[in-house]
Amino acid sequence: MKKIDYDELFPTIPEEVSRKIDEVVYEHLSEKTIDFSKNKKRPVTRWAVAAAALCLLVPTGVYAAGKAYHAYVVKKDKYEVGINISMGEKQSPSVDEAESGNAGENLQNQQNGIKKNVDANVGYKDLKLNYVPEDLHYNVDGPYGGKYTTNSPSNDRGMTCVFYKIPAEGMDSVIDYTLESETWETKNGNTAIHLTRAKGYNQLWIAFEGTQYAAQIYVNGFSEDEVKLLADGAELIDGTEECANEWREPEKVSVTSSTPEIRLDSGINLAVGDCYVQPLESAEVTLKSVSVQDNFDGITTDSIGRPTDYSEYLSSDGKIRSVRKCVKIGDGKTELDQVVSSEETVLKVVVLELEIKSLSQQVSEYCVSPRLLENNNGIMKQFARTEDNYAYYREFSYEMFGFSTEHETNKNSLVNLQPQENATVRVCFALDEDCFDNAYIQLVAGKNAFVPLKDLK
Amino acid sequence: MTKEVFGEMILHNKESLYRVARAILQNDEECQDAISEAITKGFEKLHTLKKDEYVKTWLIRILINECYAICRQNKWKYEGEAEIVAEADDYRELYAAINELNEKQRLAIVLHHLEGYSINEIAKMMKTSAGAVKMNLSRGRKALREYLEG
Numbered sequence: 001m002k003k004i005d006y007d008e009l010f011p012t013i014p015e016e017v018s019r020k021i022d023e024v025v026y027e028h029l030s031e032k033t034i035d036f037s038k039n040k041k042r043p044v045t046r047w048a049v050a051a052a053a054l055c056l057l058v059p060t061g062v063y064a065a066g067k068a069y070h071a072y073v074v075k076k077d078k079y080e081v082g083i084n085i086s087m088g089e090k091q092s093p094s095v096d097e098a099e100s101g102n103a104g105e106n107l108q109n110q111q112n113g114i115k116k117n118v119d120a121n122v123g124y125k126d127l128k129l130n131y132v133p134e135d136l137h138y139n140v141d142g143p144y145g146g147k148y149t150t151n152s153p154s155n156d157r158g159m160t161c162v163f164y165k166i167p168a169e170g171m172d173s174v175i176d177y178t179l180e181s182e183t184w185e186t187k188n189g190n191t192a193i194h195l196t197r198a199k200g201y202n203q204l205w206i207a208f209e210g211t212q213y214a215a216q217i218y219v220n221g222f223s224e225d226e227v228k229l230l231a232d233g234a235e236l237i238d239g240t241e242e243c244a245n246e247w248r249e250p251e252k253v254s255v256t257s258s259t260p261e262i263r264l265d266s267g268i269n270l271a272v273g274d275c276y277v278q279p280l281e282s283a284e285v286t287l288k289s290v291s292v293q294d295n296f297d298g299i300t301t302d303s304i305g306r307p308t309d310y311s312e313y314l315s316s317d318g319k320i321r322s323v324r325k326c327v328k329i330g331d332g333k334t335e336l337d338q339v340v341s342s343e344e345t346v347l348k349v350v351v352l353e354l355e356i357k358s359l360s361q362q363v364s365e366y367c368v369s370p371r372l373l374e375n376n377n378g379i380m381k382q383f384a385r386t387e388d389n390y391a392y393y394r395e396f397s398y399e400m401f402g403f404s405t406e407h408e409t410n411k412n413s414l415v416n417l418q419p420q421e422n423a424t425v426r427v428c429f430a431l432d433e434d435c436f437d438n439a440y441i442q443l444v445a446g447k448n449a450f451v452p453l454k455d456l457k
Numbered sequence: 458m459t460k461e462v463f464g465e466m467i468l469h470n471k472e473s474l475y476r477v478a479r480a481i482l483q484n485d486e487e488c489q490d491a492i493s494e495a496i497t498k499g500f501e502k503l504h505t506l507k508k509d510e511y512v513k514t515w516l517i518r519i520l521i522n523e524c525y526a527i528c529r530q531n532k533w534k535y536e537g538e539a540e541i542v543a544e545a546d547d548y549r550e551l552y553a554a555i556n557e558l559n560e561k562q563r564l565a566i567v568l569h570h571l572e573g574y575s576i577n578e579i580a581k582m583m584k585t586s587a588g589a590v591k592m593n594l595s596r597g598r599k600a601l602r603e604y605l606e607g
Contacts, residue, residue: 013475017485018490020492021496024493025464029461
């Protein structure tokens with residue numbers, strides 16, 4: 001008898017219905033609107049994880065009655081928020097405000113608001129950042145192209161800015177792993193929202209009041225003051241063409257979709273000297289050598305060929321030691337990632353030398369992307385990922401590093417490969433010394449060609 | 458219960474509300490109307506809620522009433538357009554199967570198997586007897602199996 005899967009009986013809630021529910025709830029809770037006239041300081045609203053109450057933040061600045069675009073945060077779950085920018089009714093100034101001595105300021109705001117709304121409909125707009133921390137500079141191209149980094153780029157400090165034009169119907173961006181949200185009005189009268197996150201970059205959203213424009217700025221390693229200055233310094237300027245990206249709802253990853261299973265017995269094991277042909281890519285890869293070393297001697301580049309110094313990972317005895325943590329992966333909504341166990345491990349470096357030959361009749365490009373896989377009862381999985389909800393993390397990544405070649409590259413791709421041309425590439429992986437037995441290098445991502453590492457230890 | 462906690466509960470249970478509405482109503486637009494109306498009534502009548510732990514059950518009961526109200530308003534419409542509606546929507550096979558059930562069977566299955574309510578709780582929500590709920594569940598499951606195996 002066929003078992004009925006009741007969870008499959010109904011389609012999931014359509015986005016439109018979900019959004020409508022948010023709106024209705026927000027509408028009923030909006031009586032909690034903060035009365036800025038009673039707060040002489042710049043309005044600041046926060047919610048913290050510990051706060052039990054649902055906190056819906058309100059549009060800033062009170063001016064022209066009528067519809068305009070507003071930005072606010074909707075707390076969707078314990079660690080998930082929605083950034084909502086949509087058209088809504090503006091509030092009229094309350095009696096309190098009129099009597100509070102701010103009436104003149106409010107009138108000015110009303111006029112500014114009307115003017116801004118008119119401006120927003122004329123011509124194109126561009127984003128100008130009048131403040132960027134002194135130690136950050138914009139990279140026009142290269143591996144950090146489009147990002148602001150320090151002179152020594154790292155994940156600890158930097159920012160990336162995306163300028164959006166919100167569609168007429170508004171937008172709702174869902175952001176998980178959010179610990180805290182802060183909303184305030186900038187000096188220019190715009191709404192700024194800063195999200196502090198437990199995973200991924202923190203985000204600063206600036207919604208340009210009364211317009212359909214907004215900036216989403218990924219910031220890491222910024223002080224609170226720097227975030228405030230960044231938001232205050234952001235302004236819209238006239239552009240000669242549309243500089244904003246059209247906001248699109250990020251594609252949802254289906255929970256039922258899964259990566260096709262890779263089985264060890266469906267692939268081939270490669271030894272030194274073996275050649276793997278990729279007809280679709282018009283290329284062949286030859287495994288020229290595989291070796292193991294206890295240190296980083298001769299390895300001075302990262303995964304895309306940038307100069308990197310690995311000496312900090314060497315311990316006093318000359319071995320590569322790293323802390324390996326088993327982490328239970330949260331959903332980012334109701335639970336965060338949680339360290340289940342932690343242990344020190346000694347790493348060895350596997351060095352592969354590959355020869356890539358173009359079989360194309362034209363000038364081509366080839367992305368070098370081997371991966372470290374683990375044989376888990378015949379199923380090949382990305383290394384150290386035990387189950388869907390658990391993963392091992394090390395200070396030193398399991399990903400490819402030490403990418404180097406004499407050939408012209410763009411990140412980890414060989415570019416301008418001439419027909420029949422060869423290029424030699426070296427790549428490395430760091431592997432825990434107790435994990436060699438089940439470890440394989442997948443020579444080409446997605447392809448069933450494996451280099452067993454068992455005999456190398 | 459505060460409005461904020463009530464609001465948070467609603468946002469946590471959007472999927473449940475949709476499933477219940479979808480068990481009774483034919484299209485998403487009507488589901489949206491019924492849910493919106495139920496939420497509005499919920500906020501208005503929140504002070505009448507006696508025990509906080511029953512808030513979800515209480516809201517679902519309001520929602521069921523709203524769905525039936527829409528059904529009554531649109532009865533004439535469904536009779537003439539049922540086939541068109543069914544063809545227009547892109548239902549999955551299983552959804553097509555459950556669409557074959559009558560609305561009481563559908564609702565009982567949603568509340569019991571998807572939302573985890575007990576027979577007695579469902580009986581209160583549907584304003585019927587526990588025996589009637591059991592019968593609807595039993596007949597609904599049987600009909601689903603026959604449809605899926607057929």
